[in-house]
Amino acid sequence: MQTRLAWIAFVFWFLSDVAASIFLEPRCGNHIALKISGGYNAAFHHSAWMAAVNNKTHFICGGTLIHKRFVLTAAHCIHGQDVLSVGLGAYHKSHPEVRRDVIEKLMFGGRSSFENDIGLLKLSSNVIFNAHIRPICIVLNQSLANQMRNVSTFKAFGWGFLRGRKETDILQTITLKNFDRKECEVDLSVYLSEKQLCAGAPLGDTCEGDSGGPLTNNVNIREVGDREVQFGIISAGKSTCDGLGVYVDVMSYADWIKTTIERHYTEDEPQSSPVPKIKPQQQDVFLYNDCGGANIAANLKADIYGLNFRAQGIFITHQFVLTNAERLPRNPSNLRVFVKGRTHFYEVYSVLSVLPNDQNDVALLKLNRPVATRGSPAGMKPICMLANVVDQQRAASTPPFTMFFDAPTHRRIYDVSVALGNPHQCSERIQRRIEWNKLCVEPPNRMSRIGSGSYILGKKVTNSGKIMLVLFGIVSDSSNGVYVFTNVMKLSEWIANAIRIN
Structure with missing residues (x-):
């Protein structure tokens, strides 16, 4: 996407009360993060509804999450494609929050055409909404939609080529002016129907790779508040990426979108609980079955020593x-490696191999032998890690998380419920960027006065009626009252494979 970023707030005020039912998905378009301005990269929060559409080998198009089971994109992106998947919550398209396989392609009229370049992708399972993954708003109320149609500008988003046909992994944005359709008909020598939009910018354009992505704008509706609404889908333009472009008018297809989703949607099994319940499955619930403990005090911890080196670890x-x-x-x-208990060390072990994952700042140490029962505190076990994506996503979407504070003067360890922080706000506090694979937490101020924070970020779940502590993150940094954890839950596949082959 060739861009000159300009943040132009466009706000609608309506005198009448409008209920949340005007949208396809009531929980849509909420801005979880702070706005940022300047530069070429999109604001992080706009990636919450972005979808990166991939075939078997590579990224092909953008799209938007509009429903917990459906992604909206351009029909020409998915026509003739056999195997598709989408990455969701994808600020970096190569590192989405979650991935879903596509099990059904649904194009308007059953085919791809220039006039009706719109399609839906049905995902393999429902998406659980959280701070990083949320749907964008699709307006179903036609009276309201008609009041919105004459907007002067749109924001377009995608991972298309930059100037010089350079590829980008970071979501890009550009502000486009809404032109009369006749302008595109003259400039592009094509006829536009009433279900198409014409838009462009003097010093930029959408480009190859942006197709399927959205045209959006922020709308303020009385009694509903600010919502990000999708107006269009990036469809066609000049191959030189330097002029007006053609976009699908999403509001013209609201009825088709709604009826198609209603016809093809299948509900997953219900899943909700303050402490997420893990159902027994054919697939193992935990990466390692002989794990346990509802509190960090019940888990085996490690102190790692080397020449001028000391670090913590968790079994x-x-x-x-x-x-x-x-x-x-x-x-x-x-x-x-020293096996660490609540108050003192137990047996010492040598290390057989070091297995680093430098990109994610984690490593596995394989000891020369397993920790023997007699060589560790009675009843202490390795911490549990969830093995499959469904359980991981279910747990991640239901706060709170748990930190532990060791207070030697009180002779106890405190469990503290915490919520994940906003990455932008955390970045401002610690004056460093919070990367996509990190989690940030700002625990209550009083806890820092009581004791030192634990090495891990955990989550309590129930399995077969028993509360278990599972591992979500390990500390990579702390500063100015903010703890930054590496999200090891996302690395469970790498961890399982490393253990299996070593």
Whole structure:
């Protein structure tokens, strides 16, 4: 997307009360994060409803999450494609929050055409909405839609080529002017129907790779508040990416979108609980079955020593310790691991191999032998990690999370319920960017006066009626009252494979 970013707030005020039922998905278009201005990259919160559509080998188009089971995109993007998947919550298109396979393609009229370039993708399972994944608003109320049609500008989003046909992994945005359709007919020598829009910018344009992405604007509706509404779908334009473009008028297809979703939607099994319940499945619930404990005091911890080096770790099996990769010596013969209890150390182990994942600042240490029952505190076990994506997503979407504060003077460990922080606000506090694979937490101020924060971020779930603590993150940084954790839950597949082959 060739861009010159300009943030222009466009606000509608309506005198009459309008209920949330005017939207396809009532929980749509909420701005969870702060706005930022300047530059070429889109604001992080706009990635909440963005979808990166991929075929078997590569990224092909953009799209938008409009419903917990459906993604909206351009029909020409999905026509003739056999195997598709989407990445959701994708600020970086190569690192989405979650991925879903596509199990059905639905194009208007059953085919792709220039005039009706609109399609829906049915996902393999429902998406659980959270701070990073939310649907954009599709207006169903035609009276309200008609009041919105004459907007002067749109915001377009996508991962298309930049100037010089450079590829980008970061979501881009551009502000486009809403032109009369006749302008596009003259400039592009095509006829536009009433279900198409014409838009462009003097010093930028959408480009190859942006197709399927949205035209949006912020709407303020009385008694509903600010919502991000989708007006169009990026459809066609000049191959030189330097002029007016043609866009699908989404509001003209609101009835088709609604009826198509109603006809093809199938509900997942209900899933809700303050403490998420994990159902027994054929697939293992945990990465390592002999794990346990409802509190960090019940889990095996590690102190790692080397030449001028000391770090913490957590046992995730009786023979593997998870720790940070940064500054970790790579020669295993230089490392020793002490099994740590509540008040003192137990047996010491040497390290057989170091398995780093530097991109995500984590590493596994394989010990020379499993921790023996006699060599560890009675009843202590490795911490549990959820094994499958469904359970992980279910747990991640139901706050709170848990931090632990060790207070030696009180002779106890405090469980503290915490919520995940806003990445932009955390970045401002610590004066460093919070990367896509990190989680930030700002615990209550009083806890820092009581004791030191724990090495892990956990989550309490119930399995077969028993409360279990599962691992979500390990500390990578802390500053100015903010703790930054590496999201190890997202790395469960890498962890499982590393353990299996080693």
